[in-house]
Amino acid sequence: MGKLENLASYIEAVANNDTDIATYRKFEQDILEVNADELFDLFYSRLSHENQRDVLVYLDKLMHVFYQSLKHKQVTLTKDSFLDHLHQENNQLSIKLENIKTKLKNNNLIQEKENLHILFDELSQFNVHYLKKENILFPYLEKKHEKFHGVSIMWTLHDQTRQSLNHVLSLLLEKDPNEAQLKKAIGQYFFNAYGLIQKEEAILFVVAQAQCSINEFAHMREQSFEYGFAFIDTPLYYKVDELHTNKDQWLYSTKTGKLTYDQLTLFLDTLPMDCTIVDENDKVIYFNNPTNRFFPRSPAIIGREVVNCHPADSVSTVVEIVDSFKQNKRDSATFWIDFKGRKLLIQYFPMRDENNQYKGVIEVTQDISETIHIKGQKRLLDWD
Secondary structure, eight states: OOOHHHHHHHHHHTTOOOOHHHHHHHHHHHHHHOOOOHHHHHHHHHHTTOOHHHHHHHHHHHHHHHHHHHHGOOOOOOOSSHHHHHHHHHHHHHHHHHHHHHHHHHSSSTTHHHHHHHHHHHGGHHHHHHHIIIIIIIIHHHTOOOGGGGHHHHHHHHHHHHHHHHHHHHHSSSSSHHHHHHHHHHHHHHHHHHHHHHHHHIIHHHHHHHHHHHHHHHHHHHHTTTOOOOOOOOOOOOOOOOOOGGGGGGGEEETTTEEEEHHHHHHHHHHSSSSEEEETSSSSSEEEESSOSSSOGGGGTTTGGGGGGSOOOHHHHHHHHHHHHHHTTTTTTEEEEHHHHHHHHEEEEEEEEOOEEEEEEEEEEEETTTGGGGOOOOOOOOOO
């Protein structure tokens, strides 16, 4: 058997909770030589027949074993690059976590719950780090090879970490929180946050550095400014030069009118809604760019499989909607959610040609916080 086959056998044993020191010794040489790219191969193979949630059950056990090899293969990142910024953010998060750990050792949790809430609430700012991975880095990797679709596991880990932090914050807001429950929640958040740092530094960054070009990283860096930076000073912004269509000669013309390139772009970006278009091959082909977006979007998602644009828990719903549109069973799907104090209406509509052939789907998100309270009529202008 070859190296990957041996490692696959070891992972299978771990998944079945059937390992001991003898099992480890049997595969020790291959374990100590494993690299990040091989892990993507191995987990891509497992995800072809195993549920992502099941993989997460034993993922950290494997990381504990493989890390001895992976930590020696971490790469030196280009200074002031997209990955370097992510790396710096990880370092700053680690410092903040260590600071909190020191305070936890020296103080009573319940007595210090207000101060702890301030410290943990600050950690919520780190969410921009996860968003940049989900909406910029992951799409670039997914376009390189099918095996990198496995980064969706890390998206699920992001969600788990967000949830564990929110749980800590909710307990710290309680009048009389249970100390044992609070300690457990804090421990879980630390486990999740540190685990993600380790997986990024030892696996994700190593693979990304090898797979992506200097030009691609330059575009990632530029796109990251739309999200911001966690716990580090904002780097110097510079724009990446791109080739564009000759806009002066471009004209959109139909029986209902004509628009220049600039007029069409302004029209789409002025619409008071987020719009995203997915083609008949389930790939994202366009999104508009309104002033105030509800959900993050980056140019990196263009060409991305639509199922990879959502966390694992939402994928089955997305697939159901798209399949129903393709089969002409439905003409819309509607949801409404509470988001950052606003009420959002999220709708999906199929695009069909004159022969009623499915050509894709449009996702439209609108803020209806004021609209839902409208009563009567308003016929006069009253700006004042």
